[in-house]
Amino acid sequence: MDQCARRLMFLEELEAAWAIAKKDIKIYYLKAPTLMFAILFPFAMFFAFAVGREVPLNTLIPGLVSITVFFSASSIGPSALPLERRIKAYDRLVSAPISPYTVIIGKVLSGAIFGLIIGSLILAASLPIFGMQLSNLLGLLLGLVLASLCFSMLGIMLAMLPRENPGDVMLLLNFIRLPLIFISGIFIKVDALPYWGQAVSAFSPLTYANDLMRLAFEGTSAFSPLLSTAVLVGFSAAFLYVGRRIDMRTRG
């Protein structure tokens, strides 16, 4: 295959991934499970644990942005895929002349864009209301984009399990998401956690996403931005790989 044909094929795959993302945006952004698990749930969690405590704003706001991006980006896949499996629309995607990875990337994009929109709205509201200043724009952009992609991929990976009820996948997802928010420096800084907590937090992608957010707001971070970037990219690739393996195994 010559370079021109390869390029054309790559563009076709990109167009198909974008078509899947657009379709998901139209259908799933305003669905009740999405709104509940992606927006109401993180807000409720955040206010339940943050209000009334002596936590400085520059710790609270990065945490709020991280947690909403975490919940919103990871909720689209588990809302969409089981429903599509139930009405056999997922078969349509898999039998189309596109790579299985294109289907996954399309789904990831819709979740990531949702996470970006919700995260940006929280930011846009927080900056003037609390009079916050941004210290590192690059940290903010990296944090928002990489966290959205990584958490969306986490949701898609679990949504690859052969379930036809979004609640089943959400349950499993929350089983993972809820412990992560307590060990990833959202409410308690990682360096204030006990030793075992710090060790566990190293395995949470939310730790690195939140660290980039802290860099954006406070100008300081526990890890180097390069390390956080690499870890988030690594987690995304691992989720993509595992998701594809689950899909291959369960479809037969």
Added chain:
Amino acid sequence: MPNAVELSGLTKAYGALLAVDHISFRVPEGEIFGFLGPNGAGKTTTIRMLTGLVTPTEGTAKIFGLDIQNEAKEAKRCMGIVWEESNVYPELSAWENLAFAGEIYHVAKKRRETRAHELLEMFGLLARKEDKVGGFSKGMKRRVAISMALINSPRLLFLDEPTSGLDVQSNMMIRDVIRNENRKGTTVFLTTHNIEEANQMCDRVAIINRGKIVAIDSPENLRKTIKSAQSIEVSFYGTGEPSEGELRMIQSVSRVISSGGKFRLFTDDPPVALEGLWDYARKRGLRIMGVNTLGPTLEEVYVSLTSSAEVGRRS
């Protein structure tokens, strides 16, 4: 010219269960091919392997000479698929559903808009193109699903129970469109429970039972294979009253069914049974008002083949 579909030793095992057991057949380009079988016979698994949804345990499946496993994308480009359930997106309009199908099948924007317009018009849905499909009837949803499968003008159209549970008008419209597409050169691979539909539409049919192909031929030739299902339909008038028991005694008659004043005599030798029938009528002072010799229906062939395979398996 390569065959539209070519299966060779295609097998799918789920643990110890052989859902599809080393099946091989070819479907030439331009044919309407029926794929029949009882529930759980392996029809859907076969289609899922042919369309790349499921990986075969053994054997190969080729679409226009392209291996569905190794050249999946190229093979899938040639296909359109209509699944048993109308897997349309209820939250999108008919137009958006077709546009989406066109996008994932790499149909250029201008072409997909022209084709979507053409298909919606053909299926009588143009006036409702901006309406959400969720509000459509079952027949309308099925027409949208078929339009989505035709958006890329496929060379091969897979239809899994396309008219199941639909109203008469939708059925007729869908069958007309399938015939028209076939006349334009599209090969059709049709799975159906409706034997009459297969009889009317298909050039050839394959019957699958318990994962194995038990027959494959034209409906006409398949009917000829079952001699015992040939019959004579007769009605009498006169003073005497014919009885099923007496008619059963006529030479070569194996079974008699009466309904609506007519008798149906099953025989494997219609000329001998007819001679016996004339003799019987003369002796009983009956006059024959009408007589028809009937071949077995495809349904009878289907029942005979699937039940004998069952008996063979049990014995």
